[in-house]
Structures are given as C-alpha cells and as structure tokens.
Amino acid sequence: MPEVPYKEFILRRLHSLTGIVPMTVFLAEHFWTNSYALQGAERFNEAADHIRGFPYIILIEIFGLGLPFAFHIAYGIKIIYSGDYTIYANNPAKNWMYVLQRVTAFPILAFLVFHVITIRILHGIGDDVDLHATMVDVFANKFLLAFYVVGIVCTCFHCANGIATAAITWGLTVGPTSQKVAGAVAAGVGLVLSGMALWSIRGFMPEAAPEAAEAIEAMKAAPETVLYLIESLRGVIA
Amino acid sequence: MAQKTVQLRVKRQDGPGARPRWEHFEVPHAPGKNVISCLIDIARKPVTLEGRETTPVQWDCACLEEVCGACTMLVNGKPQQSCSSLVDNLEQPIELAPLTKFPVVRDLVVDRQKMFKNLERFRAWVPIDGTYPMGEGPLLSAEDQQVRYNRSRCMTCACCMEVCPQINGRSDFVGPAVIGQVEFFNLHPSGPEEMGKRLEEMMGTGGIHECGNAQNCVAACPKEIDLTDAIAEVGRQVTIFAVKKFLHSS
Incomplete structure (x- = not known):
C-alpha cells in the first residue's frame, strides 16, 4: 500500500468530524423521536415506523452511521491509548474533561453495542413487533434502566465536550472568550440532549402504558422477537 | 538557638540509563534563598543528611532570572525554574527531580x-x-x-x-x-x-x-x-x- 501523506492528521480530523456530523445530528434525531413516547405508544411507534420507512434507510444506517461510528470507535481507542491519565493539580477542571472524554468512551461503547444489538439488529428482524412495548419491558428491569441512564448521560457528556474541543481543534474558537461561549453552548446542547432522552423514558414506564403488558406477553410468545429470545435466555439461566 | 535549615530530597542518577536513587540533604537557610543556592550549598559540601559522602548534584542553569529555561526541573512534583523557586514558598523536604519527558544526562540535567x-x-x-x-x-x-x-x-x-x-x-x-x-x-x-x-x-x-x-x-x-x-x-x-x-x- 502506498504511504498516504499526512495520514495521522487526516485520520485525527476525520475522527473529530465523525464525532460531530453523524453522531450529534443522529443523537438529536434519536432523542426527538424517543420523545414521541410522551404522547403515547401509538405516536411513538408511528414515528419509529416513519424513520424505518425512510428511503435508502439501510444505506444511511450502514454508510451514514455504522461505518463512521466504527471508525470513531477504532481510532478513539488509539487516541485513548496514546494519552496519560494523571491529573495535573494546576488545571483540574480541563484535565478532568480530557480524562472523562476518554473514560466515558467505555460505558458508551458497552451501551451502544448492547443497545444496537438488542433493539436494532435482533428486534429489527421481526416486522410486526411493538417497539414501544419492547422498551417498556426493557425499562421494567431496574438494572437495564440504570444502564440506559448511565449510557445516555455519558454519551451526552462525550458529545458536548467533543463539540467544545472540536471548535478549538478546527480553529473556530481561537480566543478565550469564544472558547468560553462555545463551552457554555456545548454544555447547553449536552443538557438539552440528555434532558430530552431522560425525560422521554417517562413515556416507556409501565404506568404510562398499561396496555403494553398484553403486547409484551404476545411478543414473548412469538419466536421472531427479541423478547422471546431474552425470555428463553432467562429460562436457560434459571 | 539552632540554626534554621532547609531539607531537600534529590533524585540522583549517575548517567543516562543508570538506576535513579533518592538522596536526602540539609543546607543552611537564608532569607530569600532559592533552590539553586541550595544546590550550590550541596556542591560545596556533598554530604547527605545521614552523613554519607556523595558526589555533587549536577544541574543546569544559565541566566538565574527565569528567562533562559535551563534550570527547569520538578520541584515538589511541579515543573518550574529552580532559580525562581524560593525556598520559603515550598513545603519541606523540597523534592527535586529531573524533567520526565527528556532523557536524563545526569542527576537534574536533561537533554532538551x-x-x-x-x-x-x-x-x-x-x-x-x-x-x-x-x-x-x-x-x-x-x-x-x-x-x-x-x-x-x-x-x-x-x-x-x-x-x-x-x-x-x-x-x-x-x-x-x-x-x-x-x-x-x-x-x-x-x-x-x-x-x-x-x-x-x-x-x-x-x-x-x-x-x-x-x-x-x-x-x-x-x-x-x-x-x-x-x-x-x-x-x-x-x-x-x-x-x-x-x-x-x-
């Protein structure tokens, strides 16, 4: 293979770019769609079906989300490996941000893999599944609920801090004032995103969807659904 | 009245790649004394606190007014110029170590x-x-x-x-x-x-x-x-x- 000039530079800037463009935009869309759950199961399932019905959806998922995510993760591991993690006493706040940006990557990766495999890949196989009811069942498990909350908060922090530092990396915020303003705006974006995601979980609580119980039971009995799979696994473990 | 003194712990290394060790020194205090003058005292009388004779501690310096950067070392773990590090502002024993991101030439001297x-x-x-x-x-x-x-x-x-x-x-x-x-x-x-x-x-x-x-x-x-x-x-x-x-x- 011929040596690509400025390979590390290009990869590092691509890492920054893939964090901002597909990921932040996708998060905003995802959490917005989740929030339909606050208007009821039907509205949420409609919204989810609408997105699933996008033209070229499989191409968007593979080339617009999957590959950029995979690259961001792979190159991110290299970046994490190249850093030092002692906190410098003169600069605790910014130094902690640097460390947390790298530390949060691990819960995010664990959550992302779990979430995508269970909800998108396994769940997506069956066509007549009730996504809302599935999520009600997921959140009924307190451990999974906590896992989701941690995953969401870490993702939103990683995203917000990433926006602020990318602005410096690309040379957008050159002076201290603009860096502070960008930091505040990024924090706002992070708070709005996590607020939207966490608030929308209310729409998946069993109290909010008493009719979900029936759908859950039906899915647990239907072999093509992920709930059936999880239920069978539970059976195996027990 | 006992004379006021300054205690120092210095990370010593005899040469590139040699095994580092710590030595403990005590030098007389003086008003406005800086880390460099402690090292000068040690060079005059290279004896450790335990009374063992040793070699003078090597360090780099030039301007002695914080504009050349040569005397930079870790003072109590913080990188700073030893010429402008005043003893009275430092916790004792003062720990001196060479910078860690460059190869050590000897003691506190690094190759920048x-x-x-x-x-x-x-x-x-x-x-x-x-x-x-x-x-x-x-x-x-x-x-x-x-x-x-x-x-x-x-x-x-x-x-x-x-x-x-x-x-x-x-x-x-x-x-x-x-x-x-x-x-x-x-x-x-x-x-x-x-x-x-x-x-x-x-x-x-x-x-x-x-x-x-x-x-x-x-x-x-x-x-x-x-x-x-x-x-x-x-x-x-x-x-x-x-x-x-x-x-x-x-």
Missing part, C-alpha cells in the same frame, strides 16, 4: 535537544539570509504586537511538555511550545514566506493533531503564554492550508 530540533524542523526563524539586502520590513500592527509579545516570551523551558498528557512513549507530539513559536513566526511580516512549510510540517508526524485539549500547558506556562489560543490559531491555519492544498493538488 528534541525540543530544539523541533524548532528547527518547524523553521522557527525569520528568513533573512537572502543574496541581497531586503530592506526594512513592514511594521506590525499594535494588535499583532500584543499577540507576538506574549508568544515571544517562550524560553523553551518545557514546562508545557512536562504536563502534556499527549507527550509520552506512545505519542510523538511536538508539544505546545513549538506550536506557539509557529504562530509567532507566522505572524511576523515575513511569516507568509515560510508559513506553508511550517503548516505542512504541522500535518506530519507528531503534529498539531496530537493535541488532546487537556489545556494543562497553558496552566503550567511560567511565562503565561496563551498556548491554547496558539494551538487553536495554528489549528485554524492548518485547516485552511489543508483544504487549499487538497483543492490545488494535482
């Missing part, structure tokens, strides 16, 4: 050649070696003078490199100081002549992309150089340069 080589690599100079006199250059605006004055204070002491989490055995980052100098020389009226070469080099091995934005450099700089701003400015210059270069490439 890597940093000077990088200044060369990034053409941190004003090109005046023409074949004919170029005359007086254009004047700098007052605003640019302010920025350049701040960046000009760099004394290559390497405090910024010491605290940078991206400079270690797993990454060959050139470090904040050199990036500050790239901005400094790019901002000179002659800057555009060499700017392309400097920025192209910045996209190479260990270039600006290795910065991880921990911003420890700007907090550690004894000369209060706005290193984060310098990195952002050179980051912008590199962004524009890279896009233009790609669009023009054959």
Whole structure:
C-alpha cells in the first residue's frame, strides 16, 4: 500500500468530524423521536415506523452511521491509548474533561453495542413487533434502566465536550472568550440532549402504558422477537 | 538557638540509563534563598543528611532570572525554574527531580535537544539570509504586537511538555511550545514566506493533531503564554492550508 501523506492528521480530523456530523445530528434525531413516547405508544411507534420507512434507510444506517461510528470507535481507542491519565493539580477542571472524554468512551461503547444489538439488529428482524412495548419491558428491569441512564448521560457528556474541543481543534474558537461561549453552548446542547432522552423514558414506564403488558406477553410468545429470545435466555439461566 | 535549615530530597542518577536513587540533604537557610543556592550549598559540601559522602548534584542553569529555561526541573512534583523557586514558598523536604519527558544526562540535567530540533524542523526563524539586502520590513500592527509579545516570551523551558498528557512513549507530539513559536513566526511580516512549510510540517508526524485539549500547558506556562489560543490559531491555519492544498493538488 502506498504511504498516504499526512495520514495521522487526516485520520485525527476525520475522527473529530465523525464525532460531530453523524453522531450529534443522529443523537438529536434519536432523542426527538424517543420523545414521541410522551404522547403515547401509538405516536411513538408511528414515528419509529416513519424513520424505518425512510428511503435508502439501510444505506444511511450502514454508510451514514455504522461505518463512521466504527471508525470513531477504532481510532478513539488509539487516541485513548496514546494519552496519560494523571491529573495535573494546576488545571483540574480541563484535565478532568480530557480524562472523562476518554473514560466515558467505555460505558458508551458497552451501551451502544448492547443497545444496537438488542433493539436494532435482533428486534429489527421481526416486522410486526411493538417497539414501544419492547422498551417498556426493557425499562421494567431496574438494572437495564440504570444502564440506559448511565449510557445516555455519558454519551451526552462525550458529545458536548467533543463539540467544545472540536471548535478549538478546527480553529473556530481561537480566543478565550469564544472558547468560553462555545463551552457554555456545548454544555447547553449536552443538557438539552440528555434532558430530552431522560425525560422521554417517562413515556416507556409501565404506568404510562398499561396496555403494553398484553403486547409484551404476545411478543414473548412469538419466536421472531427479541423478547422471546431474552425470555428463553432467562429460562436457560434459571 | 539552632540554626534554621532547609531539607531537600534529590533524585540522583549517575548517567543516562543508570538506576535513579533518592538522596536526602540539609543546607543552611537564608532569607530569600532559592533552590539553586541550595544546590550550590550541596556542591560545596556533598554530604547527605545521614552523613554519607556523595558526589555533587549536577544541574543546569544559565541566566538565574527565569528567562533562559535551563534550570527547569520538578520541584515538589511541579515543573518550574529552580532559580525562581524560593525556598520559603515550598513545603519541606523540597523534592527535586529531573524533567520526565527528556532523557536524563545526569542527576537534574536533561537533554532538551528534541525540543530544539523541533524548532528547527518547524523553521522557527525569520528568513533573512537572502543574496541581497531586503530592506526594512513592514511594521506590525499594535494588535499583532500584543499577540507576538506574549508568544515571544517562550524560553523553551518545557514546562508545557512536562504536563502534556499527549507527550509520552506512545505519542510523538511536538508539544505546545513549538506550536506557539509557529504562530509567532507566522505572524511576523515575513511569516507568509515560510508559513506553508511550517503548516505542512504541522500535518506530519507528531503534529498539531496530537493535541488532546487537556489545556494543562497553558496552566503550567511560567511565562503565561496563551498556548491554547496558539494551538487553536495554528489549528485554524492548518485547516485552511489543508483544504487549499487538497483543492490545488494535482
């Protein structure tokens, strides 16, 4: 293979770019769609079906989300490996941000893999599944609920801090004032995103969807659904 | 009344690659005493606190007024100039150790050649070696003078490199100081002549992309150089340069 000039530079800037463009935009869309759950199961399932019905959806998922995510993760591991993690006493706040940006990557990766495999890949196989009811069942498990909350908060922090530092990396915020303003705006974006995601979980609580119980039971009995799979696994473990 | 003294713990190393060890010293206190004068006392009478004779501690220094950067070492774990480190401001025993991001020559002396080589690599100079006199250059605006004055204070002491989490055995980052100098020389009226070469080099091995934005450099700089701003400015210059270069490439 011929040596690509400025390979590390290009990869590092691509890492920054893939964090901002597909990921932040996708998060905003995802959490917005989740929030339909606050208007009821039907509205949420409609919204989810609408997105699933996008033209070229499989191409968007593979080339617009999957590959950029995979690259961001792979190159991110290299970046994490190249850093030092002692906190410098003169600069605790910014130094902690640097460390947390790298530390949060691990819960995010664990959550992302779990979430995508269970909800998108396994769940997506069956066509007549009730996504809302599935999520009600997921959140009924307190451990999974906590896992989701941690995953969401870490993702939103990683995203917000990433926006602020990318602005410096690309040379957008050159002076201290603009860096502070960008930091505040990024924090706002992070708070709005996590607020939207966490608030929308209310729409998946069993109290909010008493009719979900029936759908859950039906899915647990239907072999093509992920709930059936999880239920069978539970059976195996027990 | 017992005489007031200063206690020091010094990390000793007999030569490159030798095994480091700690030695404990006690020297007389004096008003306004700095770390360097403690080391001079030790050199006069190289005996440890336990009464064992040893070799004089080696260290580097030149200006003794915090403008040359040569005497930078870890004082109680913090990188700073030992000439301007006053004993009365320090907790005792004062711990002295060599900088960790450069090879140790002996005791507190490190080889900072890597940093000077990088200044060369990034053409941190004003090109005046023409074949004919170029005359007086254009004047700098007052605003640019302010920025350049701040960046000009760099004394290559390497405090910024010491605290940078991206400079270690797993990454060959050139470090904040050199990036500050790239901005400094790019901002000179002659800057555009060499700017392309400097920025192209910045996209190479260990270039600006290795910065991880921990911003420890700007907090550690004894000369209060706005290193984060310098990195952002050179980051912008590199962004524009890279896009233009790609669009023009054959």
